[in-house]
Amino acid sequence: MTDSRNNRRRFITAMAGAGTAALGIGQARAQDEMRFPGDDPEHFVIYQLNHGDAEYQTHVLNSMTAMIGKYGDNVQIAVACFAKGIHILAKEPMREVDEMLYARAEGFAKNYNVEWIACGNTMDTVGYSEDDIRDFARVEQVGAAALMEYQEKGYAYIAW
Structure with missing residues (x-):
């Protein structure tokens, strides 16, 4: 995976994790389920x-x-x-x-x-x-x- 794609993934995952943490759901779940179009x-x-x-x-x-x-x-x-x-x-x-x-x-x-x-x-x-x-x-x-x-x-x- 390219560095820019990795950086984008980390950023979006962090944002999703922050949002779910604020809702009390937890960041781990957001990271486990995060997939992007075109991912293997x-x-x-x-x-x-x-x-x-x-x-x-x-x-x-x-x-x-x-x-x-x-x-x-x-x-x-x-x-x-x-x-x-x-x-x-x-x-x-x-x-x-x-x-x-x-x-x-x-x-x-x-x-x-x-x-x-x-x-x-x-x-x-x-x-x-x-x-x-x-x-x-x-x-x-x-x-x-x-x-x-x-x-x-x-x-x-x-x-x-």
Whole structure:
């Protein structure tokens, strides 16, 4: 973080702390909760989405909604899609994908910066090319390796 950003943070935190102290709330709480737009998140999670049924996918997406509800912009979410879950990332799915879930996936990417990862091996198996995958997703040749690499970066791994 740059010195000017650190100085700005200390100043605003001190002002917030002074205001909350005057209200009897305490400066420690203000410092713990002080975040600024563009700050790196403190929480990181990667979901595995590998089933095609709507109930399963709803559970995964609802969990993501709950994470965003709890942490706001203080969480970075990634989703690795493979096996039957790959179809939620296809421009023209080869299996049925619930329309609402299909739209929610894009909404998460555009509105909450959720990273969507398509497994290249699964794509090869079902016959998808990179051109067949929705624009907000990226392809990693080995989806399981992406899960491992995200965990190595400190992401919590969530699977059903």
